[in-house]
Amino acid sequence: MTTMIDTLLASVERQLRTSDYRGLAPGESAILRITIPIADCDPLSWLRAQQGDYGMYWRDRRGAWEAAGLGHADLVLDKNDRNFSASASYIEKMLQGDCGNARYFGGMRFNPQTRESRLWLPFGISYFALPEFEVLRQESGCEFAWQAIVNRDTDMAELEAQGFAAAGRLKPPPSDVDEIIPDIRSRRDLPGEDGWGRNIATVLELIEAEKAEKIVLARRSTLQFAGAAPALQALDRLRAINPDTFHFYFRPQAGLAFFGATPERLYRRSGDKLESEAVAGTRQRGATKEEDVALGRELLGSDKDVREHDYVWRRISAQLGRLGVRVDANRETRLLRLARVQHLYSFVNGSLSGAVSNAELLAALHPTPAVGGSPTDIALAAIDELEPFDRGWYAGPVGWIGKQSAEFAVAIRSGLAIDSALHLYTGAGILRGSQAESEWNEIENKMAAFMNALAV
Numbered sequence: 481m482t483t484m485i486d487t488l489l490a491s492v493e494r495q496l497r498t499s500d501y502r503g504l505a506p507g508e509s510a511i512l513r514i515t516i517p518i519a520d521c522d523p524l525s526w527l528r529a530q531q532g533d534y535g536m537y538w539r540d541r542r543g544a545w546e547a548a549g550l551g552h553a554d555l556v557l558d559k560n561d562r563n564f565s566a567s568a569s570y571i572e573k574m575l576q577g578d579c580g581n582a583r584y585f586g587g588m589r590f591n592p593q594t595r596e597s598r599l600w601l602p603f604g605i606s607y608f609a610l611p612e613f614e615v616l617r618q619e620s621g622c623e624f625a626w627q628a629i630v631n632r633d634t635d636m637a638e639l640e641a642q643g644f645a646a647a648g649r650l651k652p653p654p655s656d657v658d659e660i661i662p663d664i665r666s667r668r669d670l671p672g673e674d675g676w677g678r679n680i681a682t683v684l685e686l687i688e689a690e691k692a693e694k695i696v697l698a699r700r701s702t703l704q705f706a707g708a709a710p711a712l713q714a715l716d717r718l719r720a721i722n723p724d725t726f727h728f729y730f731r732p733q734a735g736l737a738f739f740g741a742t743p744e745r746l747y748r749r750s751g752d753k754l755e756s757e758a759v760a761g762t763r764q765r766g767a768t769k770e771e772d773v774a775l776g777r778e779l780l781g782s783d784k785d786v787r788e789h790d791y792v793w794r795r796i797s798a799q800l801g802r803l804g805v806r807v808d809a810n811r812e813t814r815l816l817r818l819a820r821v822q823h824l825y826s827f828v829n830g831s832l833s834g835a836v837s838n839a840e841l842l843a844a845l846h847p848t849p850a851v852g853g854s855p856t857d858i859a860l861a862a863i864d865e866l867e868p869f870d871r872g873w874y875a876g877p878v879g880w881i882g883k884q885s886a887e888f889a890v891a892i893r894s895g896l897a898i899d900s901a902l903h904l905y906t907g908a909g910i911l912r913g914s915q916a917e918s919e920w921n922e923i924e925n926k927m928a929a930f931m932n933a934l935a936v
Contacts, residue, residue, distance in 0.1 A: 504632045511553075511579040511610065515625040523548035523615040524719070525653040527729075528712045532649075534609060535737075536585045537729035538880060539719065540887070541745065545618035546727075549585065549611025551646060553627040556584065556608040562592040564606055568839035568881070571608060574629075575883040581616060582627060584608040587730060587738075587878035587891060590847065590871040594864055599898060600872035602732040608881070612646060661714075661935050662707035662900075670700045670868055677916040679866045686862065687912050694791055695853035695862050698907035699923055700869045703934070709897035710934070711737045717933035722819045726889040728878050738873050740894025741929065743818055746845055746877050748887040752832040754805055754841075758793035759816060760850045760909060761785030761824035764925045776815045776822055788909050789813065789824040791849040796828045799844040805830040820928040838886050842877055851875040851890055851907065872896065874905035893926060904930055 504510060524537055527548035534555075539546035554574070556567045571584045586608030589596070596605075614625040626643055671679060679697055686692045703709075715729055718741040729739040747756045763779040766772030779785055797807050807830040816825035852875075853859025863871075874896075879888035896903040906926045908919040 501630050501632050509629050509631045510577045511582050512628045512630045513580045513582045513625055515623045518622045518624045521615055521622050523617055526615045529651045529653045533733045535731040538585055539727040541726045547614055547616045549614045551612030552609050553612045554610040554629050557604045558606045559604045565839045567606055568837055571881050583880040583882040584610050585880045587873050588876050590876040597870035661710045662705040664703050665706055666704040668702045676920055680916040683910045692858045693854040694909055694911045695859045696851050696907045696909045698905055701904045703902045705900045709900055709902040711739050711897035714933045715739050721929050735899050737897045742889050742892050744890040746888040746890050747841055750885045754830050754832055756796050756828040758826050759823050760789040760792045762922055763822050765820055784911055784913050788911055791854045793826055795849050800830055803836050803844055804833045821925050838881055846877050
């Protein structure tokens, strides 16, 4: 690590001495990203070795690339912009220049219109950061990056001194990582089984009265540990347990982090190409190959689950169509098999026509019926009334925005670690025919990977 930092700093020094941003307009800024190739390095292990407030980690679902970041080169924290338009516009403008693989990583609240609880205040309505230091591992190799925001009046000598000082505080990843997870002292479910049953009954009344087709209800399970909540340890284990998911970690300050392993992509854009997908309907995995196949066939043939999946697919396609996206009509429903559960799954692919911002895509696609319900306004009102906690970023969009590209996942199968407590969030779609006990058990199955990662 010392050699790597020395090499980076020498590269920083050379580039800063030759950089000239006097061509920028007054008040205009640009991203400076300086990188060096490095030997193979696990970004998550590197992040676990560092100290400081802000830290992030992202791994795409295919495992094609992953990145960990530390510190703020730039921060876009919104406490008032409830439609993300100003923030998205700023980020997209900053990424117009020659900035390589620079990306802003972050996420936003499930429902920006509701008031934040104390637990979620540091995350704001949305929080996107360009890390000061980043380790990026992709199929072509690893690179270490230092990033800064510059303008025509930037004092390059002062910037160099600041970068050198910050880099000097970085630590190498340990050769062996302490995997000890503190004992769990207690668990509390909110709502409990009685409250859950009452909520299900209320939702079924709305459905019976034809005021709603589906409403997704969530539960928060709080684990109290004997020591600090093991967020990064759990995430490391989740990578091994569920490799075919998006893995994310956002730490706005020391002792507070939101993280998870979600199977669900909200959208990915690259140029004018757009990919989304519908994920809904759940069965557990079988103990044997034969049982697993039988459970998958049962899921594919389940009227309730097929209806739930169809709600999601139809709304995503309709919303994209309203933005002028030419959606590929070819649809095939298949099984998405994860470590402990399997879901119904189908692609929604298309082409963007004209300029469509990330703020417009997020507003159109989030929340999907898979995490909110149908119709959306009725579902959100019911969630706000019935759930005895603030979802915060749970089931909201998390991801990154790059130059002419972006990817967002839906932050399900996730947890909020704060000091010695870990709040786990999981939901279930309630439709006509749903039963409180079976939906409770479905949530337990969805939590199983998390509990396994925590050695429970």
